[in-house]
Amino acid sequence: MTRILLVSGSGGVGKTTVAAATGLAASRRGLRTLVLSFDASRDLSGAFGLEGPARQGLPVRADDTLHLQELDVPSELQRRWISGRGEVAALLGGGLEDVTAEEVALTPGVDVLLALLLLDEHTRARTYELIVIDGPSTGELLRFTGGADAVGWFARRSRAPEQSARRVRPSRGDPEVLHGVSDRLMDVGALLRDPTVTTLRLVTTQDTRAEQATRRACTAFGLQGIALEGLVLNRLPPGDGNGSWAERLQRLVGSVPVTGVELQAEDVVGRGALEAFATRLYQGEDPAKPMSTHPVLGVEKDAVDAYRLEVRLPFVSKEEVVLSRREAELVIQVGAFRRNVLLPRMVARLATSGARMDGEKLVVEFTKERVLT
Incomplete structure (x- = not known):
């Protein structure tokens, strides 16, 4: 690669x-x-x-x-x-x-x-x-x-x-x-x-x-x-x-x-x-070697019909983050910066159930909506 x-x-x-x-x-x-x-x-x-x-x-x-x-x-x-x-x-x-x-x-x-x-x-x-x-x-x-x-x-x-x-x-x-x-x-x-x-x-x-x-x-x-x-x-x-x-x-x-x-x-x-x-x-180090490593962030599965999306947002407080949802599209706004995230099919059918800042990471959770009987 x-x-x-x-x-x-x-x-x-x-x-x-x-x-x-x-x-x-x-x-x-x-x-x-x-x-x-x-x-x-x-x-x-x-x-x-x-x-x-x-x-x-x-x-x-x-x-x-x-x-x-x-x-x-x-x-x-x-x-x-x-x-x-x-x-x-x-x-x-x-x-x-x-x-x-x-x-x-x-x-x-x-x-x-x-x-x-x-x-x-x-x-x-x-x-x-x-x-x-x-x-x-x-x-x-x-x-x-x-x-x-x-x-x-x-x-x-x-x-x-x-x-x-x-x-x-x-x-x-x-x-x-x-x-x-x-x-x-x-x-x-x-x-x-x-x-x-x-x-x-x-x-x-x-x-x-x-x-x-x-x-x-x-x-x-x-x-x-x-x-x-x-x-x-x-x-x-x-x-x-x-x-x-x-x-x-x-x-x-x-x-x-x-x-x-x-x-x-x-x-x-x-x-x-x-x-x-x-x-x-x-200083003699390999110039192609990454200066630091990062874990892969993205969509992870926590349980059946329960997923989370993680995005690294350094220097950002939770008050600065604005989220909106348009069906299969999650819109993340931080000040003047914006990203439209197209959710995978298995996540798009779920509801957005919560969001929080965990250190430098934005964590957005998706779960299946409960049907009241």
């Missing part, structure tokens, strides 16, 4: 440097590694000192065990468009035979669909043992991790409209193509929420505003079901190491491990600089 490592953070904190250095260090240990960038800024090529972006969005060989790839929306869409009858057209609703790929490239959300489809191809091919995703900003990565859920929501409700009073208009595209590609994207979503496959490293800096942004990100990714394995505190003052700022951040984030790396005297550009950065960051 291919391991997926997500690297993200606010803009300008050095997440591309961390992703590039991690991928290079992992490849030096013999892992077949791909560093995959969805960031429109195209910084990945620059981090390795390459001139210009990777060619037409295709993987570029950096050495025997390392490839780099930057998503190029126009090129990737052209490959999948097939005159408006391909998988992207099916996801967009079909009936687009007279629309060009260039026009569709401007549609909001197409970049997320293409990124998910690209990740699906790589995980199915198993060419790489490790995929390091140089993610865009935190908000954009949340769109990516939530994109598979959105497709799954549409696919399930369009296949079983009897489960909802709200009907989804049938797609004018090929239903077989739509269902095939939506199944693949739901598989990607399952991989992203499997902590044995996918983990997240958040990169931040010694900035007071970044502290609160980091806490919000921890909550948002927890709501999405993404396993946060640790934080990288970048650009510490020389001599600070894992000192005062790291300790302060550790107090804020609790059990999440924090690793610090000092501000470099020069820009981290090129393989030599990236290898030196990785040495300071990982």
Whole structure:
């Protein structure tokens, strides 16, 4: 199984440097590694000192065990468009035979669909043992991790409209193509929420505003079901190491491990600089090894007709959580963050019987309604 490592953070904190250095260090240990960038800024090529972006969005060989790839929306869409009858057209609703790929490239959300489809191809091919995703900003990565859920929501409700009073208009595209590609994207979503496959490293800096942004990100990714394995505190003052700022951040984030790396005297550009950065960051440890482990959270069976759903929500009090139920759909709202959870069939037929916060976990219980006689 291919391991997926997500690297993200606010803009300008050095997440591309961390992703590039991690991928290079992992490849030096013999892992077949791909560093995959969805960031429109195209910084990945620059981090390795390459001139210009990777060619037409295709993987570029950096050495025997390392490839780099930057998503190029126009090129990737052209490959999948097939005159408006391909998988992207099916996801967009079909009936687009007279629309060009260039026009569709401007549609909001197409970049997320293409990124998910690209990740699906790589995980199915198993060419790489490790995929390091140089993610865009935190908000954009949340769109990516939530994109598979959105497709799954549409696919399930369009296949079983009897489960909802709200009907989804049938797609004018090929239903077989739509269902095939939506199944693949739901598989990607399952991989992203499997902590044995996918983990997240958040990169931040010694900035007071970044502290609160980091806490919000921890909550948002927890709501999405993404396993946060640790934080990288970048650009510490020389001599600070894992000192005062790291300790302060550790107090804020609790059990999440924090690793610090000092501000470099020069820009981290090129393989030599990236290898030196990785040495300071990982101190000889395996860069692909999760910084911490997480139990699998999700739906568990407690007894006959009794289930519970667990979601990790760090830094959240029970007063901040708002739950609502729409037949087979559980809506979890935490401030500005929201997730629509489509419940498994055996749970969807049960009533929501209770909810509580257990430490950093939201626990929602489902049981069969009693019939009064």
